[in-house]
Amino acid sequence: MVYRVIRVAVAGASGYAGGEALRLLLGHPEVEVGAVTAASSAGTRLGDVHPHLMPLAERVLAETTPELLAEHDAVVLALPHGASAALAAQLPDDLLVLDCGADHRLADPVAWKTFYGSEHAGTWPYGMPELPTAPFSTTTSGAAPDKQRAALVGARRVAVPGCYPTGISLALAPGFAAGLLEPDDVVVVAASGTSGAGKGLKPNLLGSEVMGSMSPYGVGGVHRHTPEIEQNLSGAAGEPVTVSFTPTLAPMPRGILATCTATVRAGVTAAQLREAWNTAYTDEPFITLLPEGSWPRTADVLGSNVVAMGLALDERVGRVVVVAAEDNLTKGTAGAAVQCLNLAFGLPETLGLPTTGLAP
Amino acid sequence: MVYRVIRVAVAGASGYAGGEALRLLLGHPEVEVGAVTAASSAGTRLGDVHPHLMPLAERVLAETTPELLAEHDAVVLALPHGASAALAAQLPDDLLVLDCGADHRLADPVAWKTFYGSEHAGTWPYGMPELPTAPFSTTTSGAAPDKQRAALVGARRVAVPGCYPTGISLALAPGFAAGLLEPDDVVVVAASGTSGAGKGLKPNLLGSEVMGSMSPYGVGGVHRHTPEIEQNLSGAAGEPVTVSFTPTLAPMPRGILATCTATVRAGVTAAQLREAWNTAYTDEPFITLLPEGSWPRTADVLGSNVVAMGLALDERVGRVVVVAAEDNLTKGTAGAAVQCLNLAFGLPETLGLPTTGLAP
């Protein structure tokens, strides 16, 4: 066994997010996979739950307990929404806790209560390093935009972002941060692979139902990721931003394609828009802004930690259209967790994270 | 051979639209399939081109000539955009010509020139019977809305609608006809199966490229169906309507799911919206307005001539969201052609047209 610096446990390892965390951690040169735990699946051979993780096939899922998790340097919580807050409260302060659930993402207790129905568990540093957190100027040279990354270096609690908010927030934040977009006319329609809906046994998620078919869900502004997107865009804009968001289910196991549009302020040009996105992302290793006229495909980011996006101004109607592609399980969940782990422990931010997708 | 009343030729029978026309015509009790013609595929056994049309397997594709087509009662033109106008000009006036191409859809020569680049070929009756063609009141009882159907009864020239405009126009027209929607803030994102892109050999349409992947195209308001959608909605509204439209390619062979949103006028309620859609479609055999909280899936309309739609008001942002599902080849093309054939010849409008989808 090669010595590895950081021992990482994965709680909720039987689900899709947990499995993806394990896949990435196995490929991370400074990480040793520690305990893999679950609730109802405890006692099961990992090879029966995640047969694709062949190097871990003979591991057995342990029961999730704070004591077991506390024996590690870091823990990825891949639990159902609402389940991580209570567990996290029992974990040591110096243990890095990467919560893939929603429990600690929202700053506004009212938004939390409205969309999740339970009591607010408090807010943790938000695990989206590339997100602009304040307005910036594209004309003042040299001034790098403020970003969320600063709050993550050395952190020991991280609220890993939701899968939809990742691509959508990164797709639109530069325009808001640069003051180019109206805050009250954002419309987003996104298509997600079925792994985004989890591994629960629901009739509408059967292969026979989803293959060859597209369908919407959570229509009418009721999807729980809506306030998270608004929080991110409002932070970038420095003023409240509202969003119409419609998610759809696509016949593919992984991937999100988010079509994000907003009304541009009067007089804004295509060149100004591209300049703002360039300013925001030119140095970001995990964001690819495609050349004009090129558009992303979800296949190109499968298993990759990259968000790829293309941008156009529809002058006829005065809207910018940004289409972003990501892997909902990688950059949309587990990859972001590993990226934050790197930041938290002072490692190179890109360590162990793929920037190539598995295509075709 | 059972006697059949109407002999119908299909020109451009080697493509997907032509194949679907043949599939539907084979199941039509009053139709006899006449000549099946093509350009470069002339001379080919139909069984080699459309192996699913087994009753026609031994037919051979003839060359498309006006003389051959003229021997029929009706002809479906399933030709590339721009190819049907010249051919149609050589066909007898009393032959029913159902043009699945775009050539005769747009009333505005400038819009045609802008989006298609060639000279305008004139406008034919538009083959969308259910489309409201003027504002209507939901409160004056008994007054059935004016619809496009009136122009199709007995027609001998029909411009069959585009696949995207079908679902999108029908999804939003009631709201415009009832005066409930703002005309300048429509945003539509639609996902289409790959058959919508035709049978041409393009690298991005290979199975290896499209399976498991979503991607956008024609982003930024440049898709050719945009002016057709605007024309339809403007007719219903009685004032100019503009649309932001982004199409995407989904990993499925057939089907369109269109997420259509528009800002509602101040004070408009969910009940008013539902009332308007009910008024427009209560008697329409090929439009299914799903109950509140139910949403359509493309699988449920595969091979069916139905557009299924669900509707919600997002009160937080003041937008109505209507999601519509259709089969791009059936109601989106060939089914509409057959529906118009029924109207043109005075047959029951639903004759030979499936209202069940092939699911799962």
Added chain:
Amino acid sequence: MVYRVIRVAVAGASGYAGGEALRLLLGHPEVEVGAVTAASSAGTRLGDVHPHLMPLAERVLAETTPELLAEHDAVVLALPHGASAALAAQLPDDLLVLDCGADHRLADPVAWKTFYGSEHAGTWPYGMPELPTAPFSTTTSGAAPDKQRAALVGARRVAVPGCYPTGISLALAPGFAAGLLEPDDVVVVAASGTSGAGKGLKPNLLGSEVMGSMSPYGVGGVHRHTPEIEQNLSGAAGEPVTVSFTPTLAPMPRGILATCTATVRAGVTAAQLREAWNTAYTDEPFITLLPEGSWPRTADVLGSNVVAMGLALDERVGRVVVVAAEDNLTKGTAGAAVQCLNLAFGLPETLGLPTTGLAP
């Protein structure tokens, strides 16, 4: 309401086989859909269970009782294996009972017990009209092969065949009936769409698990359809035939592709083989023997009652290879039931049954 001759109930209407039966019955010109019944889903709106059956959306699933079923002319039993025998025993003798389950297919009580584990419920006429039931000669002109059809005309009890046995038996039976194949070296590998596994909530049937993936199951001769296939082929051969059968799950909702191979007897030529298949199927409306060098695709028989097959002799190894495609829910289940209903009531055998597939 148009008058319809035959009232048909569907028991087990909430599953995939039941749904397909309803889809076909809706399109049958002499049938009126009667009661739709279920067990745990009783009380549910049919539109919530089978949204693709729009004309029946407002029907409510009734509880399955013999009294209710007895009010009809015919009943399709689409129940789990082992559930139909007890119910059928309570139904009137003059009610046509079409059992889509396995309960009454096998003649050999030992084979039943070995593969199904319960007591044998007796044998009903087997619903595969095209199956040769005895050896035939391809050289004695004029002598039409004996077929299973004879046992179905006027029948009131029918054991509808299993989905795999349908394509596989029809693929190989002519060779056995004509005495061209060795009885002890049949190898079949078949790929099925996921609807063949039913609507039960199993983790391995989730869309995330099946999309983009092939996997085997029931490997090693343990699949329950094995004795049914052997029974059919033995009947055609006039001697016991054994079969190595491996089923696999394919990433598609419908369809079976069965690759069926057998060692040919010494000296058998490709021409003899083709002659035997021609002799068996030349007049069969639901069997398409493709020309030499052409091979079937499952897409071409989607929703169709046709089995399409291609045939080749591999002279290097002395095996015939027949590849057959069918829709597991149509010809593989519900279509066969309707075909038998036609035979039982003296209607044209093809009435209401599609012979075109839904492609692309």
Added chain:
Amino acid sequence: MVYRVIRVAVAGASGYAGGEALRLLLGHPEVEVGAVTAASSAGTRLGDVHPHLMPLAERVLAETTPELLAEHDAVVLALPHGASAALAAQLPDDLLVLDCGADHRLADPVAWKTFYGSEHAGTWPYGMPELPTAPFSTTTSGAAPDKQRAALVGARRVAVPGCYPTGISLALAPGFAAGLLEPDDVVVVAASGTSGAGKGLKPNLLGSEVMGSMSPYGVGGVHRHTPEIEQNLSGAAGEPVTVSFTPTLAPMPRGILATCTATVRAGVTAAQLREAWNTAYTDEPFITLLPEGSWPRTADVLGSNVVAMGLALDERVGRVVVVAAEDNLTKGTAGAAVQCLNLAFGLPETLGLPTTGLAP
């Protein structure tokens, strides 16, 4: 730029095999990607051809010339069959040439001529390290089987195996090497993802044609991989082995599932079979023999260099059934090339090669 030891060029980089080679080489810690070359695509930006290879997006495809390739330590030839021999003849002897084409795989010139139609170009060391090359005993403890690996250490010419022969040969070779199987009754049916058919623009490879559909091709023993499989199994058996092989196309971009059956010699038990496979593969890092009753899925090896297999004895018919899953582009092509590169240069055999698949 980090210093990297080995500079590797990829010729034919625009195809799927070339793209996969680049994906793996990018993740290899001792490799620097050198020239990327093509024929008709020369001059194209790599980002337009393989958008998933984001780190190489701005590279431009060069024209394939021997001079350019000769500047490297190794070259991967991912060219059409028949194109690599002429090019390879112009390359220096000390340059490692990894030929993903078929040109140098077959030892028998007659078999080459029969299946490929051109002149035989000679035979290179065959790049399947795990393949037993001679009969072995499972009872004599300590005697490790002879394997192909020996011929690859330090090699400078490697014939990378075909995608089908990889999984199929490895699935059956242990049984032949251990003397447990009859040599004249092997039947294999395999399902491949569409990338196995390459990137050529053929109508039957369009997404609309392949999604939701299974179809066979090369039926009747005519597929070019047949003699390669027979060569491999004959080597293991020490006597001529013949194979009936039928390939099918599955609706997925990647992956092969091969169902491989053979008649066992009289008296062979399930325990003997498992022992033989264990003897052959217990130390192989890229072969996973699943526990009894477990079966592989192609999704579990996507992007991985592993062949996973399950094994059962069907005692009723006296056949062993081994089902093997692989990624046709990884272990089936480019991964094998990188594995051989590691062996050729004396690196750890597993360096840079994933053993986890991308699931779900």
